[in-house]
Amino acid sequence: MTALYSDSDAISFESNNLITVQHKFDVYEAYQRALADEDISPPLAAILSLTELVTRSDAGTMFELVQALNDGAETLKKRVPNPIGLTAGCELFIGFVTLFPHESVSFSELKREIVRQGKTYTFHAVNFRAKIAELTLGFIKDDSVILTHSYSRVVTQALLHAHTRKRISVYVTEARPRGLGLKTYDILTAVGIPCTVVLDSAVAYVMDKVDFVLVGSEAVVESGGLINAVGSNQMAIIAKAENKPFYALAESYKFHRLFPLSQYDLPTHNSGILSFPHPKNPHSKERMQISVQSTENCDPSTVSNDHTTMSAPLSTLSSQRTMTSEQMSRNPDVDYTRPDLISLVFSDVGVLTPEGVSQYLVGMFAGL
Structure with a gap:
């Protein structure tokens, strides 16, 4: 198993100062980076991306930090088609942050401790x-x-x-x-x-x-x-x-x-799931072409009298019997x-x- 962080990474930092960068932090990019590890599931990737957000944040108060975390969580939910797993991870981490005992000597020290705890939890959670x-x-x-x-x-x-x-x-x-x-x-x-x-x-x-x-x-x-x-x-x-x-x-x-x-x-449910698409014109050239392709390669003996049941080999009809991306999106x-x-x-x-x-x-x- 290849962990995203070593145990030493989970409990220490290279310097006493939080990392500062000039470019804007992309929480979704951090999320995708975490998911590159096969052992990291969406909830853990969400926790790791939010811990990195804390590291990169210039928030000076707990209110600002929690607001930044909530904004980051909303960004992830909007950019991921199935946000259920990552939402659970975001809830867990933000809940921890809001209830974390404020015993640190300074706010910057508190942020470092939050990040350390988040990484430590993720390191152990893969087990x-x-x-x-x-x-x-x-x-x-x-x-x-x-x-x-x-x-x-x-x-x-x-x-x-x-x-x-x-x-x-x-x-x-x-x-x-x-x-x-x-x-x-x-x-x-x-x-x-x-x-x-x-x-x-x-x-x-x-x-x-x-x-x-x-x-x-x-x-x-x-x-x-x-x-x-x-x-x-x-x-x-x-x-x-x-x-x-x-x-x-x-x-x-x-x-x-x-x-x-x-x-x-x-x-994950939306109005497009299980919706009915607009029917195509039954006399359109495209529909007639599909109908011809579906039958011209079949043995006539495999087509029933009412023309509704075909038992041609799967290899013959595979191109016609595979769901399109549009059909998949409606499921x-x-x-x-x-x-x-x-x-x-x-x-x-x-x-x-x-x-x-x-x-x-x-x-x-x-x-x-």
């Missing part, structure tokens, strides 16, 4: 996944068959850790349209874990064969519900119907003070899973029920 992997191991029996969804750093680490102690097999969904399940497949098969990629539409088909479902998280919200890659909700619904445990893995910095009541309350990246569908949440602070997550969140922000 939270190892704690979660160890907690998860106790719930995995020999010869377990596990279903997971898309790609998650913490789930992948938990599965790799389980593989060193027990025999497991894994089904992973393809997770269209980005296909991140294939990344999970490559990582697991490289170390010898039996793994099969499952169509997103085949989750109900495979559920009878699995012992439990294990998913990661974008955020765990105040209700105890889960925000994760789209498809997680339907997976949880099917698991509940089939009486299979549905476990979520989440680092505590992903606990988010958000209380969605439905899919449409998520920050959600994440969805919300209700707490009553979640069996347990495995975190670095322990194994929690969804209700326990809610209680922990209230306590964390009340006595941070």
Whole structure:
């Protein structure tokens, strides 16, 4: 593992003076720089970018500093298509700053201490996944068959850790349209874990064969519900119907003070998602050309009498059957899973029920 900061970097500075630069600091650039490290997730990248903002800030009072941090957080939220994870990190860091005990001899010393604490927390937070992997191991029996969804750093680490102690097999969904399940497949098969990629539409088909479902998280919200890659909700619904445990893995910095009541309350939802585009003229040349291309390479025997069902080889129709970027943009990246569908949440602070997550969140922000 390559950490973004060494332990010595996390607790010391090269000089007693804060760094001053002439050009304007770009918090989004700092955020992207932090994300370049594979071990750094969006919440941690947000914390690192805000600590750098404190370092570069010329704020002379706590009010000015908090205002600068809030402005920086808003900038990040506006420039990132899915701001859920980074918002959780921003909330955690700003909450820490506003409640930080003011025992420093000067304001500049206070800023240095805030930066030191932020970097130290991030340095140690990358090890939270190892704690979660160890907690998860106790719930995995020999010869377990596990279903997971898309790609998650913490789930992948938990599965790799389980593989060193027990025999497991894994089904992973393809997770269209980005296909991140294939990344999970490559990582697991490289170390010898039996793994099969499952169509997103085949989750109900495979559920009878699995012992439990294990998913990661974008955020765990105040209700105890889960925000994760789209498809997680339907997976949880099917698991509940089939009486299979549905476990979520989440680092505590992903606990988010958000209380969605439905899919449409998520920050990522907008008017374009699931909207209907203006239909094209049925007599346009473009539509006629697509229709011709879709059928001219097909064996006529594979086209049904009503001309609505075709079973040509996928290679023949791949160009016509892949979603366009416009079609992708009309679909959600994440969805919300209700707490009553979640069996347990495995975190670095322990194994929690969804209700326990809610209680922990209230306590964390009340006595941070």
